[in-house]
Amino acid sequence: MATVRLRNIRKSFGGVEVIKGVDLDIADRELAVVVGPSGCGKSTLLRLVAGLEEITSGDLWIDGLRVNDVPPAKRGLAMVFQSYALYPHMSVADNLGFSLRLAGVPKETRLRKAREAARILQIVPLLGRKPKELSGGERQRVAIGRAIVRSPKVFLFDEPLSNLDAALRVQMRFEIMRLHEELRATMLYVTHDQVEAMTMADVIVVLNGGLIEQVGTPLDIYRHPRNLFVAGFIGSPRMNFVPVTVVRAGEGGTTVTLAGGPTIEVPAASDRLRPGENVSLGVRPEHLTLGEGGVFRGEALVIERLGSATIVHVAVEGGAMLTVQAGDDCPVRLHDRVSVKVNAETSHLFDAAGFAVPRGRRNPQ
Numbered sequence: 001m002a003t004v005r006l007r008n009i010r011k012s013f014g015g016v017e018v019i020k021g022v023d024l025d026i027a028d029r030e031l032a033v034v035v036g037p038s039g040c041g042k043s044t045l046l047r048l049v050a051g052l053e054e055i056t057s058g059d060l061w062i063d064g065l066r067v068n069d070v071p072p073a074k075r076g077l078a079m080v081f082q083s084y085a086l087y088p089h090m091s092v093a094d095n096l097g098f099s100l101r102l103a104g105v106p107k108e109t110r111l112r113k114a115r116e117a118a119r120i121l122q123i124v125p126l127l128g129r130k131p132k133e134l135s136g137g138e139r140q141r142v143a144i145g146r147a148i149v150r151s152p153k154v155f156l157f158d159e160p161l162s163n164l165d166a167a168l169r170v171q172m173r174f175e176i177m178r179l180h181e182e183l184r185a186t187m188l189y190v191t192h193d194q195v196e197a198m199t200m201a202d203v204i205v206v207l208n209g210g211l212i213e214q215v216g217t218p219l220d221i222y223r224h225p226r227n228l229f230v231a232g233f234i235g236s237p238r239m240n241f242v243p244v245t246v247v248r249a250g251e252g253g254t255t256v257t258l259a260g261g262p263t264i265e266v267p268a269a270s271d272r273l274r275p276g277e278n279v280s281l282g283v284r285p286e287h288l289t290l291g292e293g294g295v296f297r298g299e300a301l302v303i304e305r306l307g308s309a310t311i312v313h314v315a316v317e318g319g320a321m322l323t324v325q326a327g328d329d330c331p332v333r334l335h336d337r338v339s340v341k342v343n344a345e346t347s348h349l350f351d352a353a354g355f356a357v358p359r360g361r362r363n364p365q
Contacts, residue, residue: 002063002076002153002186003028004049009058011041011048018044020210021058026154026203031180031187035197036207037233042190045207046158049188050079063153078147079156082163084139086131092118093127096145110149117145120182121175137168144179157189161196173200194234198222206230228280228354237285237311237323239348244281249273254349254357256281259318262295264342268349268357279357282348285311285325290332294339296322300332314338 004026011019018041026032034042047053049060051072060067067075086095096117097110105113118124121141131139140160147155157176161169177200180187191197197204198218206213206221206229214226225231231239244256244264253267256279266281273279290312298316310330314322322340332338349357 003061004154004186004188005059005061006049007059007061009045009048009060010056011044011053012056017056018210019048019056022210022212024205024212024215026186026188029184029186031177031189031200031202032205033189033191033197033201033203034205034207035191035194035233038192040207041210042192042207043158046079046156046188046190049154050077050156051075052079076153077156078150078152078154079158080140080143080147080160082159084131084143084163086139086142088131090130091127092123092129092131092134092142095131095142096127096149099146099150113149113151114145117148120148120179121145135168136164137172140164140172141175144176148179148183153186155185155187157187159191160189161191161193169196176200195236198234204234206233208233224356225282225348226356228282228350231282231348231350231356235284237325240283240285240288240320240322241350242281242283242320242322244279246273246275246277246279248275256349258295264295264344264347266344266347266349267359268347269359270351270357272351273349273357278352280350280354282350283322283342284346285323287343287346288322288324289341289343290324290326290330290338291341292339294341296320296340296342298322298338298340300334300336300338303330303332303334312338314340316340 006022006024009019009022036042048055055068062075093114096114100110118127123141126138161172173196201218204218204221205215208229214221214230221234244258247257247263248255251269253265253269254273255263255265257263296316298314300312301315302313304311308328310326312324312326312332314324316322324340351357
């Protein structure tokens with residue numbers, strides 16, 4: 001397969017810069033997922049790699065070759081779009097082999113490659129059908145198969161599961177992960193769904209406003225978000241953020257105080273922090289518990305019972321809203337007064353500029 005390397009890639013439409021200097025390395029056979037909110041530049045970045053948009057400045061390398069001026073058809077890529085874009089009058093077999101037909105590949109070879117792609121995607125019984133006779137998931141498999149027959153260096157996926165219902169999205173996530181394993185392929189996958197990113201990726205690229213906020217493995221980004229944006233975007237339900245004030249900052253950790261008066265010691269330390277400075281405490285919902293003696297007290301305003309878990313939204317004293325992920329047997333009822341405990345060891349601190357404060361060394365006991 002191939003590596004992909006982007007160096008200071010920029011893209012402007014008129015006077016508006018959409019991609020603002022992206023540096024990224026995708027290793028051979030890696031599944032890299034670009035995730036971010038709508039309008040952050042994900043699809044534009046993918047189209048720049050594909051050659052469907054012209055790079056304003058910077059360098060793009062595929063398999064060691066600079067391809068800025070190489071036409072899309074000669075970059076050795078295959079792209080799967082959100083829209084299936086199948087030819088309605090052609091059978092599945094003909095749709096799979098159409099790009100090979102345009103390239104002058106003999107019919108026997110086209111059929112062999114189409115059947116091999118159908119075998120990989122488990123759609124051999126569908127080869128004689130027309131697209132109108134297929135379900136959404138089957139059509140997406142055909143669209144992916146059309147990319148497979150070209151034996152590309154890199155697969156590009158542009159939100160391919162957005163048109164599918166929830167159950168089919170889960171199934172197709174599994175299919176793409178299995179495909180990646182079987183083909184040992186390099187893949188660049190774009191989505192706005194952070195659950196897709198967490199479950200599928202070897203490496204996640206978090207994009208925001210045309211800039212990369214953080215690159216890392218799913219667990220690394222989940223456990224060590226670089227800033228407030230990444231911390232809030234990755235994780236479902238999203239991380240809670242509470243304004244706090246620094247009381248003491250040392251090598252072993254930082255003590256902060258809440259608006260109501262209680263203090264919490266967080267194992268995060270930085271020589272940038274000073275007593276009296278306003279910072280943000282970040283706590284994931286699964287690291288909060290309901291019980292006596294908590295540092296937060298408030299009212300349960302919304303309760304979501306999901307079967308395996310219960311999500312409780314608590315309006316706490318001081319005006320903040322906390323999301324707590326409890327067990328399926330959570331006894332709390334709507335409008336109950338509750339106390340919320342914080343697991344300080346798994347909490348995060350973010351400085352006034354929004355950057356994560358690194359973990360400090362705990363003092364020996």
